[in-house]
Amino acid sequence: MATVDGLEHARAMDPVLDGLRRGVRALPLGGARDALHGRWLGHPLHPALVQVPLGAWSSAAVLDLLPGKRRSAGTLVALGLAGAAPSAVAGWVDWAELPAPHRRVGAVHAAANATAVICYSMSLAARLRGRGIRGRLWGFAGLAAVGAGGALGGHLAYRQGAAVNHAEAVSRVAGSGWQELGAVADFPVGQAVRRRVGEVPVMVVRETGGQIRVLADRCSHMAGPLSEGELSGGCVRCPWHGSVFRLADGWNVSGPATAPQPVFDTRVADGRLQARARQAPHDRVTG
Numbered sequence: 001m002a003t004v005d006g007l008e009h010a011r012a013m014d015p016v017l018d019g020l021r022r023g024v025r026a027l028p029l030g031g032a033r034d035a036l037h038g039r040w041l042g043h044p045l046h047p048a049l050v051q052v053p054l055g056a057w058s059s060a061a062v063l064d065l066l067p068g069k070r071r072s073a074g075t076l077v078a079l080g081l082a083g084a085a086p087s088a089v090a091g092w093v094d095w096a097e098l099p100a101p102h103r104r105v106g107a108v109h110a111a112a113n114a115t116a117v118i119c120y121s122m123s124l125a126a127r128l129r130g131r132g133i134r135g136r137l138w139g140f141a142g143l144a145a146v147g148a149g150g151a152l153g154g155h156l157a158y159r160q161g162a163a164v165n166h167a168e169a170v171s172r173v174a175g176s177g178w179q180e181l182g183a184v185a186d187f188p189v190g191q192a193v194r195r196r197v198g199e200v201p202v203m204v205v206r207e208t209g210g211q212i213r214v215l216a217d218r219c220s221h222m223a224g225p226l227s228e229g230e231l232s233g234g235c236v237r238c239p240w241h242g243s244v245f246r247l248a249d250g251w252n253v254s255g256p257a258t259a260p261q262p263v264f265d266t267r268v269a270d271g272r273l274q275a276r277a278r279q280a281p282h283d284r285v286t287g
Helices: 002-008 011-025 032-037 051-064 070-095 100-128 132-159
Strands: 179-183 192-197 200-206 212-216 230-232 235-237 244-246 252-254 263-269 272-277
Touching (some): 002 100, 032 070, 051 070, 051 132, 070 100, 070 132, 100 132, 179 192, 192 272
Antiparallel strands (some): 179 272, 192 200, 200 212, 212 263, 230 235, 244 252, 263 272
């Protein structure tokens, strides 16, 4: 753990990684960028894609330990190599939208996986030449490399919280009752103001027509402050990584965020604004 934690602070990597990040973000992907993030899926696509190479290579290792399974193991090695490419592309697109400490760990994660691809390429080449023992040895080396990469991927997801929904708990910690945010006159038209509903920071926007929108302030992507973002066309753009959310319902119009932003119901009583967390239909208690 101390070694992995040290990667997060390895600033010597930053000049190279910053250039790589600019290159990835400059790729002319268009709408495919959001698809690779997994916005259509509701969560990141990369973890789903990695199941193909991981599953194929793990299965190949098992078959390599059994007699008479050389051809089947080789087929699985080839399948894993085919699945590694789209997985890597989705991973790099996600990586380019992460903070610096995450990018440092992510770069080593990618290097370990690239090493695995090289090992499995050597394994497949050896198998095709009929050198079964060498092919199996290269395969086991590749499995060790991809295992190390997977451990770093787990650190990214579960320790650093990369690409998880950072707004998932809002409806639970905000409470269910109405809470006062202040006098309506305190909220200038067309500007975002930061307030709190219970323990949850929220962004309040009073629109020209008098409608007042309240969204959780911390972006679902990486908890960026939406109240500091740009308002345009009934949406807000996160100032950190550019995710765009619709003010009316919190829908993530564009990524890298893959989850909508929690929305709060509002009402005005005696000239003062009140808000409460809007619960999903399956969370509401009826009686």
